Amino acid sequence: MTSRYAALSREELATLVPELLLIGQLIDRSGMAWCISSFGREEMLQIAIEEWAAASPLYTRRMQKALKYEGVDIFTLFKGLQLDIGAPPQFMDFRYIVHDRWHGEFYLDHCGALLDVEPMGEDYVRGMCHDIEDPTFDATALATNRRAQVRPIHRPPRIPSDRHPHCRWTVIIDESYPEVPFIPEMDIVAATHAHACELAPIDPNDEGMSDYSGDLLADVDFGAFSHSALVRIADEVCLQMHLLVKAFTIAVEKRAAGDAALARSIRTKQLIGIAGVAAARIHKALKLSSDARGALRVLELHPLLNPAAYVSADVNPEFVHVRRSPAHEDGAWISLISPVADVPVQAIVAAVDPHLRAELSGTETDWTVRVIKTDTPAKKLSEVEVCEFSHGASWVFEERKSLPLTVV
Secondary structure, eight states: OOOTTTTSOHHHHHHHHHHHHHHHHHHHHHHHHHHHHHHOHHHHHHHHHHHHHHHHHHHHHHHHHHTTOOOSSHHHHHHHHHTOTTSOTTTEEEEEEEEETTEEEEEEEEEHHHHHHGGGOHHHHHIIIIIIHHHHHHHHHHTTOTTEEEEEEEOSSOSSTTOSSSEEEEEEEOTTSOOOOOOTHHHHHHTSHHHHOOOOOOOTTSSSBOOSOSOOBSSOOGGGBOHHHHHHHHHHHHHHHHHHHHHHHHHHHHHHTTOHHHHHHHHHHHHHHHHHHHHHHHHHHTTOOSSHHHHHHHHHHSGGGOOTTTSOEEEOSSOEEEOOOHHHHHTOGGGGOBTTBOHHHHHHHHHHOTTEEEEEEEOSSSEEEEEEEOSSOOOOOHHHHHHTTSGGGGOOOOOOOOOBOOBO
């Protein structure tokens, strides 16, 4: 199955990949507000912990294998963070220090997630920077070495209020440390088609870097990767999102206690919000047209429909035809959409131009979407507005030089 990203140029892919990483991080900005309103703040924190802990070790290992940097040391762990939707470049501006293979540090020069929650008060800051980070950093490290410990030197709430960097952590791998405990929900997520999804191998003869087996870089230069590698990275990042959402679904359904309608409502609201914000960012980043064809192109490149090996769809300039696929069997995002449940697709086309409307026809798992232009602009959906609360929705990436990190 040819990737839907393969038709993009190398330069376009180098622009798109950081966008996809940021979009993945914003999934929680879209979903957690609805968890708070249904289950309360404490349960929202537990959902976030279970969600990231059950997904991140799995998708981290996939990326390690794809880009040939599998290992058990600090270098491997830090490379994994650089290609993780939980730590998108610049918005979550991780700076790394390596003392040796088993000892390192990182600090955040800018933490977009912190700046999103600080206005909500200290309880929310502690919830994110203490309650969520402690177990989930260890879970992420689990993908590299179960005897890795990520521990704070300092972290928010910030004292003084403008303290910089926002936080600082040590990372130590020591055989004397107890192993990070296994997360039971990982087995459920690992059994999905998303986790098993086979993507085309990277062409080692393509111009540019075909893997990340070399030096750890302070900032990943996506433009240095080959076209083939960037296509694979883009598809892997979309799978990160699907695995995260599967873990989110497990955690939400547990708390919905048999109320399938409630669980589906929360999942759909999460999708609507991220669908609109992701579409706006993709549309702007790739400078796509604002007409019906541009909207269909955005849909084609949207994480909702990617990777092509996971979500089955035929795309042409006039319509998109979605067919039953492994993603439907997993209960992924695409399973929440049908001709009678089309709001996420409306959010995508309205992000391109509020005058555009999507027309869906067909069955629950086999439907076609066409885009028409109307005279009346659509009102922005409240779910999209919730996601836009994050500074990430309007984040602007900057050019950076990519320098190797050496042992200090």
